[in-house]
Amino acid sequence: MSVKILGKSAAFYDTYERRPGSNQEQTHYCPGCGHGILHKLIAEALLDYGVAENSVFISPVGCSVFAYYYFNAGNIQAAHGRAPAVATGVKRALPESIVISYQGDGDLAAIGGNEILHAANRGEAMTVFFVNNAIYGMTGGQMAPTTLIGQKTTTTPYGRTLQNEGYPIRMAEIISNLESPVYVERVMMADTRSINAARKAVRKGIKNQIEKKGFSFIEVLSTCPTGWKMSAPQSQEWIKTTLSENFPLGVYKDVADQVEPLNLEQNLATPARVPKLLGLDQDNMSFDDSEMKLAANIDQEIKISGFGGQGVLSLGIWLSEIGMRENLEVSWIPSYGPEMRGGTANCHVKLSNRSIGSPLVTHPTILVAMNRPSLEKFEEDVVEGGAIIWDSTLIDVEPARKDIVNIPVPATQIAKEIGNTRISNVVLLGVLSGFSDFLDPMVVQRVLPLIFKKKHLLEINLKAFQKGLELGKEINN
Amino acid sequence: MAKARGLVAVNVEECKGCRLCVEACPVDVLHLTNTFNTHGYSPAEYDGEGCTGCGICYYACPEPGAITVYKNWAEAQEAYICQTKKVPSRLTVIDSVKGLAQCEACGQEVILSNFSNLSFAE
Numbered sequence: 305m306s307v308k309i310l311g312k313s314a315a316f317y318d319t320y321e322r323r324p325g326s327n328q329e330q331t332h333y334c335p336g337c338g339h340g341i342l343h344k345l346i347a348e349a350l351l352d353y354g355v356a357e358n359s360v361f362i363s364p365v366g367c368s369v370f371a372y373y374y375f376n377a378g379n380i381q382a383a384h385g386r387a388p389a390v391a392t393g394v395k396r397a398l399p400e401s402i403v404i405s406y407q408g409d410g411d412l413a414a415i416g417g418n419e420i421l422h423a424a425n426r427g428e429a430m431t432v433f434f435v436n437n438a439i440y441g442m443t444g445g446q447m448a449p450t451t452l453i454g455q456k457t458t459t460t461p462y463g464r465t466l467q468n469e470g471y472p473i474r475m476a477e478i479i480s481n482l483e484s485p486v487y488v489e490r491v492m493m494a495d496t497r498s499i500n501a502a503r504k505a506v507r508k509g510i511k512n513q514i515e516k517k518g519f520s521f522i523e524v525l526s527t528c529p530t531g532w533k534m535s536a537p538q539s540q541e542w543i544k545t546t547l548s549e550n551f552p553l554g555v556y557k558d559v560a561d562q563v564e565p566l567n568l569e570q571n572l573a574t575p576a577r578v579p580k581l582l583g584l585d586q587d588n589m590s591f592d593d594s595e596m597k598l599a600a601n602i603d604q605e606i607k608i609s610g611f612g613g614q615g616v617l618s619l620g621i622w623l624s625e626i627g628m629r630e631n632l633e634v635s636w637i638p639s640y641g642p643e644m645r646g647g648t649a650n651c652h653v654k655l656s657n658r659s660i661g662s663p664l665v666t667h668p669t670i671l672v673a674m675n676r677p678s679l680e681k682f683e684e685d686v687v688e689g690g691a692i693i694w695d696s697t698l699i700d701v702e703p704a705r706k707d708i709v710n711i712p713v714p715a716t717q718i719a720k721e722i723g724n725t726r727i728s729n730v731v732l733l734g735v736l737s738g739f740s741d742f743l744d745p746m747v748v749q750r751v752l753p754l755i756f757k758k759k760h761l762l763e764i765n766l767k768a769f770q771k772g773l774e775l776g777k778e779i780n781n
Numbered sequence: 782m783a784k785a786r787g788l789v790a791v792n793v794e795e796c797k798g799c800r801l802c803v804e805a806c807p808v809d810v811l812h813l814t815n816t817f818n819t820h821g822y823s824p825a826e827y828d829g830e831g832c833t834g835c836g837i838c839y840y841a842c843p844e845p846g847a848i849t850v851y852k853n854w855a856e857a858q859e860a861y862i863c864q865t866k867k868v869p870s871r872l873t874v875i876d877s878v879k880g881l882a883q884c885e886a887c888g889q890e891v892i893l894s895n896f897s898n899l900s901f902a903e
Contacts, residue, residue, distance in 0.1 A: 340843025
């Protein structure tokens with residue numbers, strides 16, 4: 305004999321200890337709010353299918369932001385609208401878990417409109433519950449994308465108009481038009497019959513995920529008595545008479561029976577896997593400070609500037625790569641226009657023994673200018689006693705300042721002689737290394753093979769570096 | 782007339798008085814009280830008789846633990862396991878409106894709305 309009792313589901317906490325304040329026996333929802341009913345339906349289904357322990361509930365921003373107070377399951381609270389993205393990550397890392405993305409209409413249809421479309425389009429094997437109450441409840445009853453034409457909210461005090469705010473968005477219809485989702489239904493919670501239908505949809509959505517069928521989307525028309533300024537029974541009546549007329553109920557897509565279960569592989573970013581993904585497991589290069597010839601105090605702020613395509617940004621990255629292996633603190637930020645080639649680009653590099661506060665270089669200690677506009681633009685910014693290294697093949701003027709170290713390098717000419725004008729930046733790297741006391745040539749020569757993985761490229765680049773290095777050393781003497 | 786074989790117990794401290802259960806009950810045996818619970822709501826209450834155990838109020842209620850429906854009270858009362866002595870026992874209703882019963886084994890009062898703390902034989 306099994307006793308039939310309907311009571312508080314064990315998928316809820318007994319007391320809501322995560323809820324601050326003295327009231328830990330009630331949910332924080334307003335009296336008559338639909339969230340509670342949907343929570344109960346989901347909890348019941350999770351428990352009945354025996355997956356409550358194995359579930360991860362992603363709560364949104366909105367009234368249900370605190371769903372983690374109640375569900376005795378894995379809980380994550382996502383940034384506004386990003387529940388499907390978080391759910392994607394959880395599902396891929398833990399493919400055996402049941403991942404539920406629970407979102408309201410402000411969260412899913414407005415700020416998260418993009419996230420949900422792409423999660424649905426990828427057919428992520430998750431279950432999405434979309435609570436549509438045609439209003440922003442949490443923030444005080446503002447217009448949502450789902451607000452009906454004529455509906456009064458605090459931001460549409462005369463009612464939503466077509467001219468000003470457009471039509472309400474019907475998410476179930478939109479999602480069902482994508483290829484990937486396996487199950488899309490719109491239900492309501494307005495009376496006994498409809499709540500029963502909602503219960504079935506909730507169960508189907510979760511069962512689909514247990515059977516690895518793919519993306520399920522259940523839109524639930526739900527009450528917001530406070531936002532709608534109605535009593536709870538009036539709110540349910542309004543769903544029946546008005547809201548469901550504008551958001552037709554029904555199954556919009558159901559191909560769950562026709563699709564094969566997905567083969568979900570675990571995709572976990574373990575600490576051991578990260579270096580492998582980044583190729584760092586091949587890079588066992590580290591130096592002791594005693595192996596390198598470096599200045600005691602290094603605090604360099606370098607600006608590299610030139611045409612897009614000259615390797616301006618790359619040179620900056622190399623400097624920081626080398627700096628890292630010299631156990632220095634490094635930073636690099638690029639600044640460039642929308643063009644990939646042509647236009648001007650520059651980057652800011654810092655190399656220091658001390659922690660770097662800001663990566664921005666406004667007064668460089670070294671300026672590397674690879675074209676005339678760059679020299680003219682940044683010359684004035686260089687600190688007194690700083691260095692300006694400039695490509696004398698391309699720049700036909702001299703720096704006007706006399707309080708700086710002037711280093712003209714025919715980098716493009718040298719690169720051309722070696723065989724490729726595109727390696728002029730490597731020539732400049734060599735000059736920097738030879739001239740300065742913070743780029744040990746031994747380290748640079750061992751880092752270059754990590755940068756130029758193709759053998760024929762490495763050869764020519766090493767040659768360019770060597771040539772630059774000689775020039776740099778000459779300047780130093 | 783449907784057969785009155787169920788029992789509904791409202792946890793007055795969890796109830797927010799939204800009235801959805803009162804509206805949903807097909808045999809009209811729930812009402813809101815004129816009193817307040819500690820959170821300031823006027824909770825729902827069982828008339829004391831007539832519950833069929835259909836469970837409609839349970840699904841209408843937005844609060845996870847406010848309503849407990851014993852679908853077949855006669856079966857449930859025989860299946861009760863005493864929470865003090867952990868032995869099979871039997872429940873006798875002493876106040877159906879407030880949802881109070883007495884455990885035969887230990888003689889203590891049992892709050893039927895406190896469902897998650899009770900246990901019944903499978």
